[in-house]
Amino acid sequence: MCSLDKSYMGNRIYPKQLIKLDELQGNENAFCTKLFETLKNDVDVSDIAIEQRCADYRTVVYGDWNNDFLRYHFGDDGFWISVRMYPGIIADYEFSPLFRAQANKRQLHWRASIEPNEIGKLHDALVRSCKAFFGGPDCKKQKSSTDAELPKRRMTMRIKELAETSSDLTEVLKDRYTLLSQRDVILAGSNYHPASEKLRDGSVLTCVHEKDNPYDADAVALFDMNQEIVGYLPKNNKSKNAVLKAVDSGMPVKAVVINNGTDGGTRRKRKRIHLALVCREPNK
Structure with missing residues (x-):
């Protein structure tokens, strides 16, 4: 888990917002544990933090307070997860069944059509989303599917x-x-x-x-x-x-x-x- 003395976090994350992995219960604990296992070979998981920014869902950030690459919700009304999508990632996942649950493809975060134990299916999208915030080809703007022609x-x-x-x-x-x-x-x-x-x-x-x-x-x-x-x-x-x-x-x-x-x-x-x-x- 991310520690509060990380320089890139500064004062933007507050102790009351941070959620420790051992504080999570049941399915949520299993989900987050598997999330970290999925990412550990490609990103430094010590730079990942789970926050409670609002009552509706938890936010997962990587390397910067603004890099909220993942959001998820566990509750009586079920489970959902959304991934922050950058232009380069959109080009590869716009028509993927993994994101069939996302009707409006113009939004920044896309709902994924998976169950909590299927987080591994999003490995590529999650890793790219983590890194795209800091630059790279996935940040480049590409034509949207709403343009007159599709590649x-x-x-x-x-x-x-x-x-x-x-x-x-x-x-x-x-x-x-x-x-x-x-x-x-x-x-x-x-x-x-x-x-x-x-x-x-x-x-x-x-x-x-x-x-x-x-x-x-x-x-x-x-x-x-x-x-x-x-x-x-x-x-x-x-x-x-x-x-x-x-x-x-x-x-x-x-x-x-x-x-x-x-x-x-x-x-x-x-x-x-x-x-x-x-x-x-x-x-x-």
Whole structure:
């Protein structure tokens, strides 16, 4: 446990706030003991302190009074734990099932979906959170998932998460599929096709080359599972040529809805449906 004479603590921590490990009872004692065991090989646990800053939860700090990398609560209403998330950590855990309990990913602390005896599952996130306060790559600001485009790695994580609740997507992923685009694609023309209103995160669409389209011979239409058109790939999208090449060669190309959001920046709110384009890998 952290001692009060640590220079970095100064007068910011008061004796009445500090909680000693041997003062904790039952499940809380077991949880904190396992927490220290989880971290001891990567951080100096003598620089960790447990505090009672408010009545609702305990705060765990590392190396500085402001570095509250962990919060937890034991009570009659159950248990919860939250981890302080930095930009670099968010990039790796935004779609992780470990943080499914956290609905608002804009908050500084994220609730984890674990039981007290599963604290080891958060080892990587906890160690990185401890150290990120003092600098390093995890402190660097990165694009949020609410931006118009998502990096390829995060698209892959999002698809895996959605597959857990979408039977249609699970069926598609039975075969080996590869991403056709480095970034996500915004569905074009969805406002003109009522069927697009039924789309949800995890919906699977089929790409079809409309060779007889009077406006664009290279138009790629997207159809839902009921064979209703929901929109098109944007005319100048960088991935369009790859989609056309695959479709025309007989390879099925699917579009997965990864974010069925709304853009409120205009006078009339309009849907901005983000897609990930996937193509079945040819048999070797």
